[in-house]
Amino acid sequence: MEKNMIGLDKQQTSALSTELNTLLANYQLLYMNVRGFHWNIKGRSFFELHAKFEEIYNDLVIKVDEIAERILTLESQPVHGYSKYLALSAIPETLDVTDGAQAIRHILDAYRTLLIKQRQILSAASELGDEGTVSLLSDYISQQEKETWMLNAYLQ
Template identity: 75%
Template sequence: MKKNMIGLNEKQARVLADDLNHLLADYQILYTNVRGYHWNIKGRDFFELHAKFEEIYNDLVLKVDEIAERILTLGATPVHGFSRYLSMSDLEETLHISNGTEAIGHILSAYQVLLNKQRQILKSASELDDEGTVSLMSDYISQQEKETWMLNAYLQ
């Protein structure tokens, strides 16, 4: 069995990196969507949501970089280019959203997609003994579970 530069099964690491590339595409689409919500939000909750959306997209852009670097660490190449992201992502672009409730609904739906994928990646990484990816996914899952709770509470 051939090992990659960090001592993991090369074939299994490639499969995991492919899953991470799909996750990267989802993050890039969500990042762009949330940027749009930030720019276009209107209404009485403008100030609060404008700031919240900025917080979210700043967090997403950090995760984009971490995922891409993890893909490189596994010995693969991160996908780049929005045409590739759009074709690979399970998320869709959302355009012309200015209603806060609608924007939060889209974010919550996207988090469900991310949480499901991240749990699957965590399981695969665990089976590979890839502690680096396990740790990353675990951190993302716990943070997004809390964010999901908080956004749902906001909508009540």
């Protein structure tokens, strides 16, 4: 069994990196969607949602970078290019949303997709003994679960 520079099995980390690249693609699509929500939101909730969407996309761009850097740490290459992101992402491109509740529902659907994918990757990383990936995704899951609760409460 050949090990990579951080002492993990190369073949298993390559497979894990493939899954992380899919996650990266999903994050990139959600990031662009939320940017669009931020730019195009209208209505009585404009000020609070404009600010909230900015908070969300600023967080997403940090996560995009962290995921890409984790893939590099595992000695793989992060995918880049929107054509690749569109091909890999389960989160669809969402255009021209101006209604706040509709935008939040899109974000909640995306979080559901991310949570499922992250739990799968976390499980695989745990079996591999990849504590770095486990820690990263555990933090993401905890944060997104809370954010899901809060956004759902906003819609009530």
